[in-house]
Amino acid sequence: MSQETIPANPASRPGADALPPPVSARTRFWRRFRKHRPAFLALWILLAVYLVMAFADVFAPYSPLTEDRNRAFQPPAEIHLKDESGSWHRPFIYDRKKQDDYSALFQAGAPATMTLGEWQEDRSVRHDVGFWVKGESYRILGLIPGDRHLFGIERQTAPIYLLGADNAGRDQFSRLLFGARVSLTVGIIALLIVIPVGTLVGGAAGYFGGWIDTILMWLVETVLAFPTFYLLLALFGVTYKWDISPTQRFYVITIILSFLGWAGLARVIRGMVLSLKHQEYIEAARAAGAGHLWIITRHLLPQTATWVVISVSLSIPGYIYGESVLSLLGLGVQPPDASWGNMLEPALNVSDLVTHPWLLAPGVAIVLVTVAWNFLGDGLRDAFDSKRRV
Amino acid sequence: MTPMFRYVLQRLLQMLPKLLLISVITFGISKLAPGDYVSNKMMNNPTVSQEAIDRERSRLGLDKPIPIQYLKWASNFATGDLGESYDYREKVSTLIRMKLQATLVLGVAAFLFTWLIALPLGILMAVKQYSWFEKVFSSITFFFLGVPDFFLAILLLMGAAWWNQSHPGFFPIGGMTSPDHALMSPVQQVLDHVWHLLIPVLAVGIGSIAILQRRMRGNLLDVLGEEYVRTARAKGLPESTVIYRHAVRNALNPMITLLGFEFASLLSGFAIIENIISWPGLGQMMLDALLKQDVNLAMAGVMTGAIMLLLGNLLADVLLALSDPRIKLEA
Numbered sequence: 001m002s003q004e005t006i007p008a009n010p011a012s013r014p015g016a017d018a019l020p021p022p023v024s025a026r027t028r029f030w031r032r033f034r035k036h037r038p039a040f041l042a043l044w045i046l047l048a049v050y051l052v053m054a055f056a057d058v059f060a061p062y063s064p065l066t067e068d069r070n071r072a073f074q075p076p077a078e079i080h081l082k083d084e085s086g087s088w089h090r091p092f093i094y095d096r097k098k099q100d101d102y103s104a105l106f107q108a109g110a111p112a113t114m115t116l117g118e119w120q121e122d123r124s125v126r127h128d129v130g131f132w133v134k135g136e137s138y139r140i141l142g143l144i145p146g147d148r149h150l151f152g153i154e155r156q157t158a159p160i161y162l163l164g165a166d167n168a169g170r171d172q173f174s175r176l177l178f179g180a181r182v183s184l185t186v187g188i189i190a191l192l193i194v195i196p197v198g199t200l201v202g203g204a205a206g207y208f209g210g211w212i213d214t215i216l217m218w219l220v221e222t223v224l225a226f227p228t229f230y231l232l233l234a235l236f237g238v239t240y241k242w243d244i245s246p247t248q249r250f251y252v253i254t255i256i257l258s259f260l261g262w263a264g265l266a267r268v269i270r271g272m273v274l275s276l277k278h279q280e281y282i283e284a285a286r287a288a289g290a291g292h293l294w295i296i297t298r299h300l301l302p303q304t305a306t307w308v309v310i311s312v313s314l315s316i317p318g319y320i321y322g323e324s325v326l327s328l329l330g331l332g333v334q335p336p337d338a339s340w341g342n343m344l345e346p347a348l349n350v351s352d353l354v355t356h357p358w359l360l361a362p363g364v365a366i367v368l369v370t371v372a373w374n375f376l377g378d379g380l381r382d383a384f385d386s387k388r389r390v
Numbered sequence: 391m392t393p394m395f396r397y398v399l400q401r402l403l404q405m406l407p408k409l410l411l412i413s414v415i416t417f418g419i420s421k422l423a424p425g426d427y428v429s430n431k432m433m434n435n436p437t438v439s440q441e442a443i444d445r446e447r448s449r450l451g452l453d454k455p456i457p458i459q460y461l462k463w464a465s466n467f468a469t470g471d472l473g474e475s476y477d478y479r480e481k482v483s484t485l486i487r488m489k490l491q492a493t494l495v496l497g498v499a500a501f502l503f504t505w506l507i508a509l510p511l512g513i514l515m516a517v518k519q520y521s522w523f524e525k526v527f528s529s530i531t532f533f534f535l536g537v538p539d540f541f542l543a544i545l546l547l548m549g550a551a552w553w554n555q556s557h558p559g560f561f562p563i564g565g566m567t568s569p570d571h572a573l574m575s576p577v578q579q580v581l582d583h584v585w586h587l588l589i590p591v592l593a594v595g596i597g598s599i600a601i602l603q604r605r606m607r608g609n610l611l612d613v614l615g616e617e618y619v620r621t622a623r624a625k626g627l628p629e630s631t632v633i634y635r636h637a638v639r640n641a642l643n644p645m646i647t648l649l650g651f652e653f654a655s656l657l658s659g660f661a662i663i664e665n666i667i668s669w670p671g672l673g674q675m676m677l678d679a680l681l682k683q684d685v686n687l688a689m690a691g692v693m694t695g696a697i698m699l700l701l702g703n704l705l706a707d708v709l710l711a712l713s714d715p716r717i718k719l720e721a
Contacts, residue, residue: 237683238419328540348544363541
């Protein structure tokens with residue numbers, strides 16, 4: 001007979017150690033979230049976009065306001081490796097010249113395909129694309145000075161417009177990066193107002209009930225009954241006439257958008273608090289002498305945090321949309337300051353758009369970021385949703 | 391008095407204080423802007439004398455204190471008089487009636503387009519769950535959830551303009567009618583309208599289809615997991631009967647509430663697209679009115695929008711109660 005005996009405790013039977021060790025809720029959440037591939041990818045894309053946005057001064061070859069009216073609607077630069085004679089070089093571009101000389105069209109030897117207003121590459125000089133080149137000086141976020149840009153043309157002999165130029169001859173790529181500062185942060189800053197106001201109002205209404213509930217919910221219902229778009233128009237119709245700095249205008253936009261956002265959040269939080277407040281641990285806290293505010297903020301609202309995080313990540317595209325629509329209609333961020341919405345404004349002129357399709361770039365950026373936020377929100381919801389646990 | 395009738399009456403009464411607050415806020419906001427209609431219109435014109443400006447102001451009642459102006463507007467509004475537009479010098483009700491048709495045509499067309507496609511698509515996607523068809527389509531709809539309607543409109547306009555380069559005048563670029571609309575026969579006129587509706591309806595409809603379709607799919611998937619569906623299958627009903635007779639009917643119930651919200655968006659929901667596609671509806675007129683501080687017209691627009699929203703919510707609750715006998719109405 002062998003030494004081995006079957007232990008009495010079933011938990012220590014052979015094979016029992018094959019069970020996974022217990023994992024915390026946070027680890028389980030993180031594992032489920034990583035399984036959601038698109039959401040994980042979206043998270044990385046968004047992190048990259050926000051990083052580039054923060055250091056736009058370095059990543060963009062020019063400032064958003066640098067303009068050259070003679071280069072309005074210049075097409076995107078083509079980066080070459082091979083020159084006319086067929087020999088290879090480091091990446092370079094040719095400068096572009098607009099064919100605006102009428103008489104040249106009729107000169108002997110002019111190519112038959114040449115048309116007025118066409119942009120042609122000047123093949124005589126190569127302009128090398130360099131990295132970490134010296135260019136316009138800047139201060140990152142108003143603090144760190146510098147004059148190096150991630151890429152650009154060596155010694156600035158010609159401009160490089162990766163995504164072409166807009167109607168005032170400004171570099172679209174640079175403006176896209178700087179415009180993101182407005183378009184992508186409006187939502188996040190608005191949420192800094194929406195979350196505290198929405199959760200506190202909803203929490204108070206649900207917790208106290210009675211006349212406080214009646215009044216707060218009446219207010220919520222009224223805000224929700226505003227025809228959103230008209231209200232936005234009315235508010236912006238007022239503010240766009242104010243003579244304020246771009247930064248102030250940005251905050252005005254944010255405050256207005258958040259004014260519309262808190263009500264929906266408050267209504268849902270109220271419902272959750274209503275169902276939570278009769279739980280025993282709330283009674284226990286009250287018996288132990290906790291104040292109302294303490295119970296609401298320390299015991300009730302944390303229970304709703306999951307839902308708030310999800311709903312918030314799903315609501316950010318709404319703010320991006322709001323800002324771009326208003327700027328597109330000329331009520332939000334005013335040119336020459338860049339936002340993705342007002343960059344699309346020239347695209348409203350359809351005949352311009354057909355000949356200069358690169359004007360669509362900000363719209364593509366909006367779609368990309370919106371889809372990324374949607375995926376992220378979806379992934380978070382699936383990861384939090386314990387019902388789907390398999 | 392039936393309970394339903396009393397409920398509706400109560401809800402209608404509850405709307406009044408909300409509308410009051412909305413009107414006060416909107417009126418107040420419209421007065422926050424520097425200047426007024428007259429100063430916007432005339433101040434920059436040196437040929438207009440100061441007396442003329444003052445005369446115009448007192449004619450429109452803009453020289454009175456703001457609370458008085460509001461009370462005057464509110465008492466007129468309460469009696470159903472929307473006042474006169476400063477800019478058009480025409481009764482606001484007449485102006486709205488003129489633009490209403492275009493907005494309603496767009497709203498109804500978009501509604502039909504969305505629902506007639508989204509519901510069958512949602513059902514199909516639920517029935518064919520995990521098939522390649524479902525996978526492809528759900529990625530497509532997820533993508534379209536991220537495309538804002540105004541950008542879709544711009545893309546469609548661009549496509550139309552591009553096609554028009556080789557086929558001049560094939561697609562209409564904005565507007566509601568062709569220049570020679572008045573010369574057409576009635577049948578051609580209707581077709582002309584439909585042709586002009588194509589781009590705006592696609593622009594607002596595709597995003598809504600994506601949302602609605604996901605809802606329908608989710609509802610049906612929930613219902614398909616219910617006990618009574620298993621019972622229906624167990625007693626040997628053919629799968630088509632189980633799905634279309636038992637499951638779909640119950641999955642449609644929550645969708646009925648959405649009809650109320652659709653109603654709410656009928657008048658003000660497409661204002662953005664109207665402005666981008668130059669659709670001659672209420673949206674463009676209201677944007678104009680708000681910017682020019684044409685207060686009577688702007689207020690009428692906001693109030694109609696608010697009333698439609700409140701009525702839409704009521705409609706949603708009533709429809710839900712009618713479709714689901716378990717729900718009791720409590721005001």
